[in-house]
Amino acid sequence: MDVVSGQDDEWDDTQVRATHELEESLEPVALIEQSRVVMRTGRLMLAAGTASYRVKQAMREVALALGVDGHTNQVALTDIATTSHRGRIFRTEVAENHVFSVNTDRLLRFDRLRRTLPAHTTPREVHRALDQIEARGPLYPGWVNSAVAGLACAAFAVLNGALAWEVVTVLVAAACGQWTRRALGHKGFNPFGVTLAAALVSTGIYSGVVGIISTTGADVDTHAAGMISSVLFLLPGFVLITGVLDMAKMDLQAGIQRITYGTMITMAAGVAVWVVSLVTAFDTRPRPDHDWGVYGDIGVWAIPSACGVLGFSLMFNSPWRMALTAALIGCIANTGRLAAMDAGMETQIATALACILVGCLAAFAARGGRFPVITLSVPAVLVMIPGVAAHEALVALNDSDYLTAMGGLLEVTLVMLSIMVGLVVAKLLTDKHWAFAD
Numbered sequence: 011m012d013v014v015s016g017q018d019d020e021w022d023d024t025q026v027r028a029t030h031e032l033e034e035s036l037e038p039v040a041l042i043e044q045s046r047v048v049m050r051t052g053r054l055m056l057a058a059g060t061a062s063y064r065v066k067q068a069m070r071e072v073a074l075a076l077g078v079d080g081h082t083n084q085v086a087l088t089d090i091a092t093t094s095h096r097g098r099i100f101r102t103e104v105a106e107n108h109v110f111s112v113n114t115d116r117l118l119r120f121d122r123l124r125r126t127l128p129a130h131t132t133p134r135e136v137h138r139a140l141d142q143i144e145a146r147g148p149l150y151p152g153w154v155n156s157a158v159a160g161l162a163c164a165a166f167a168v169l170n171g172a173l174a175w176e177v178v179t180v181l182v183a184a185a186c187g188q189w190t191r192r193a194l195g196h197k198g199f200n201p202f203g204v205t206l207a208a209a210l211v212s213t214g215i216y217s218g219v220v221g222i223i224s225t226t227g228a229d230v231d232t233h234a235a236g237m238i239s240s241v242l243f244l245l246p247g248f249v250l251i252t253g254v255l256d257m258a259k260m261d262l263q264a265g266i267q268r269i270t271y272g273t274m275i276t277m278a279a280g281v282a283v284w285v286v287s288l289v290t291a292f293d294t295r296p297r298p299d300h301d302w303g304v305y306g307d308i309g310v311w312a313i314p315s316a317c318g319v320l321g322f323s324l325m326f327n328s329p330w331r332m333a334l335t336a337a338l339i340g341c342i343a344n345t346g347r348l349a350a351m352d353a354g355m356e357t358q359i360a361t362a363l364a365c366i367l368v369g370c371l372a373a374f375a376a377r378g379g380r381f382p383v384i385t386l387s388v389p390a391v392l393v394m395i396p397g398v399a400a401h402e403a404l405v406a407l408n409d410s411d412y413l414t415a416m417g418g419l420l421e422v423t424l425v426m427l428s429i430m431v432g433l434v435v436a437k438l439l440t441d442k443h444w445a446f447a448d
Contacts, residue, residue, distance in 0.1 A: 038096070038099050038101065040096075041078075041094060041096050041099060041100075041101050042101055043133040044073070044076045044077070044078055044094060044096075044101075044133055045078075045092065045094040045101040045103055046103070046133070047072065047076070047133040047136045047137055047140070048069050048072050048073045048076070048078070048081065048092060048094060049069075049090065049092055049103045049105055050137070050140055051068055051069055051072050051120075051136065051140065052065045052066075052068065052069040052083065052085060052090050052092065052105075053090060053105050053107065054116070054120070054140060054143070054144060055068055055117075055120050056085065056087075056090060056107050057107055057109035057111070058111075058112070058113045058114075058116040058117050058120065059110075059111060059112035059113060059114075059117065059248050059249070059252075059326075060117050060120070060252065060382070060384065061252035061255050061256055061264075061384065062085040062086065062087070062252070062256045062261055062264035062265075062268075063255065063256055063259045063261060063264075063444070064382075064384075065085045065090070066083050066085050067124070067443075068120065068123075068124045069081065069083050069085075069092065070083070071124055071127060072124075072127065072136060073094055075127045075128060075129065075130060075131045075136075076131060076132070076133060076136070077096075077130065078094045078095065078096060079095050079096050079097065080094070080095035081093070081094050081095070084263070085261075085264060086263050086264045086267050087107065087110070087249070087264060087267040087268050087271055088106060088107050088108075088267060089104065089105065089106050089107060090104070090105050090107065091103070091104045092104075110201055110249070110271065111195070112248045112326045112327075113326070113327045114323070114326045114327055114328040114332065114382075114385040115146065115149055115327045115328065115329055116143060116146065116327075117382050117384070117385055118329070118332065118381060118382060118385065119142075119143045119146070120143065121379065121381075121382045122379065123139050123140075123143070125379045148327055149327055149328075149329060150324065150327070152189065152192055153189075154324075155188065155192065155324075155325055155327075156185040156186070156188040156189040156192070157185055158320075158321040158322075158324040158325050159184050159185060159187075159188035159243040159321065159325045160180070160181040160182065160183075160184040160185030160188070160243075160321075161181065161317060161318075161320070161321035162184070162242070162243060162317070162318045162319075162320075162321025162322045162325060162392075163180050163181065163183075163184035163239050163240055163241075163242050163243050163321075164177045164178070164180045164181040164184070164239070164317075165314040165315070165317040165318030165321060165393070166180075166239040166242050166314075166318055166393065167180040167235060167236050167239035167240075168310070168314040169311070169314045169315065169318070169344075169348075169393065170235035170236075170238070170239055171235050172235045172236045172239065173236075175223075176235065176236035177236070179215075179216055179219045179220075179236060179240075180216065180236050180239045180240045182215065182219075183211075183212045183213070183215040183216040183219075183240040184212055184239075184240050184241070184242075184243050186211055186212065186215055187208040187209065187211045187212030187215075187240065187241065187243065187244070188208065188243055188325070190207055190208045190211045191204055191205070191207075191208035191244070194207060194208070201271075201275065202274060202275070202278050203278075205244055205275050205278035205279055206278045206279075206281060206282055208241075208244060209241045209244055209278065209279040209281075209282030209283065210282045210285070210286075212240040212241050212243075212282075213237055213240060213241060213282055213283055213285075213286040214286065215240075216236060216237050216240045217237065217286050217289065217290045220237075220290065221290070237283070237286065237290075238283065241279050241282065241283060242392075242395065243322075243325065244275065244278075244279040245276070245279075245392060245395055246271070246272040246275040246276060247322075247388050247389075247391070247392045247395075248326070248384075248388050249268045249269075249271055249272040249275075250268070250269060250272035250273075250426075250430075251384070251387075251388050251391070251429075251430065251433060252268055252384065253265045253266075253267070253268025253269040253271075253272060254269070254430040254433070254434065255384075255433070255434065255437065255444075256268060257269070258434045258437070259444065307348075307349075307352065308345060308349070311344065311345045311348045311349070312341050312345045313341075314393075315340055315341045315344040315345055315393050316337045316338065316340065316341035317337075318340070318392070318393040319336050319337045319339070319340030319341065319344075319389045319390050319392070319393055320333050320334065320336070320337035322389040322392050322393075323336045323337065323385075323389040326385070326389065328385060328389075332381050332385055332386070333389075335375050335381065335386055336372075336385070336386045336387075336389045336390050337389075337390075339368055339371045339372055339375065339386055339387075339390045340368070340389065340390035340391070340393055342367070342371065343364040343365070343367045343368045343371070343390060343391075344364060344390075344393050344394060346363075346364055346367065347360045347361060347363070347364035347394065348360075350363070350364075357396075357421075357424075357425060357428075358424045358425060358427075358428040359428075361394055361425055361428040361429055361432065362428040362429075362431055362432040362435075363432065364391075364394065364432065365391055365394070365428065365429050365430075365431075365432025365433050365436065366432045366433075366435050366436045366439075367436075368387050368390045368391055368432070368433070368436065369383075369387055369432065369433050369435070369436020369437060369439070369440060370436050370439065370440055371386075372386035372387040372390065372436075373436070373440035373441065374440075383437075383440075383441070387433060387436075391429050391432075391433065394425070394429055395425075395426075395429075396421060396422050396425045399418050399421045399422050399425075403415045403416075403417075403418030403419045403422065406418060
């Protein structure tokens, strides 16, 4: 019986193989391979954090180089659907995206792959190029990534008027928070939970240091600038800005998903700040301005702006040349913005003009395919986020002062709109392929 059973199993396997070969002979195998590599291109680009319109563009260009007659796609934050046509046959694939990180080094590699595609290529060649990109690990070890996040937040603290001890505390607290975010993120923990945990670690460490200093009898100025700055590494700048660009491109599904996700992440960080504010009272009143003189003010604005943008850019895994370019752009634009505000210009107008300048300078620096524009513009505008005003609104909500809370939320909303409008206007001025319909 065992022998007969073995022979039957062997016969069944032979039948299965024969059936598979027959089915495969009836399938458009070449189109399947072409569709598969096009989908892989889009999936990897989406997971690296770029805008949906750029993913669509790359997928269409890969499909064209592979010899596909027609290609259509639908790209949102969480899923991709593609259809590739060849003659009278077509192939439709759907894939989900569960990765919401940002890797600007990969974005650079994908952009160069897209720009250097030959007129005719094969799925094997594209897969080989994608394998090389996917095999690239982080440019910097985990401790460096955490340290530069701390640097960015410490620079934020300086711009928000923090004292020297507050700046040092922010650097340590933000670095620990970023380490927590990386550790939980690599384990596949829920993004909302990751953000909440990282924000609690950062604000908890900062508040703990303030409490320890207070127990010594020292007169501690518990201003909100430092505590707010310690969580600003959690700002989902990439997803919010790419969401606005997608919506401006009339890709409403992708844009709404991105903005919704970015809002959810921001709320997670805000919950942690709100909880800590219930335990420890932080002062939100503006600190008196120091009279540094013209050159002193420029230095106090320019150096932290450059350090903040550099830290954010390196945190996103940017190569050094890209990070330094973004830092220079952010330094010029934010220093000009702060100088204009100091001269009496409205915050919203100064911010919008500064973001237009960021977009134009980023397009100039990225010309010829040197860098993707978004990898320069997003880090450069993150230092313009009004974090202290957001905290003031939360504190007012805790005190049931709803009028003040609404005023703070409105101020934050207007500044965020100014940032996004400025970048959209710059995109309209500098990218004809984006400005006009495909």
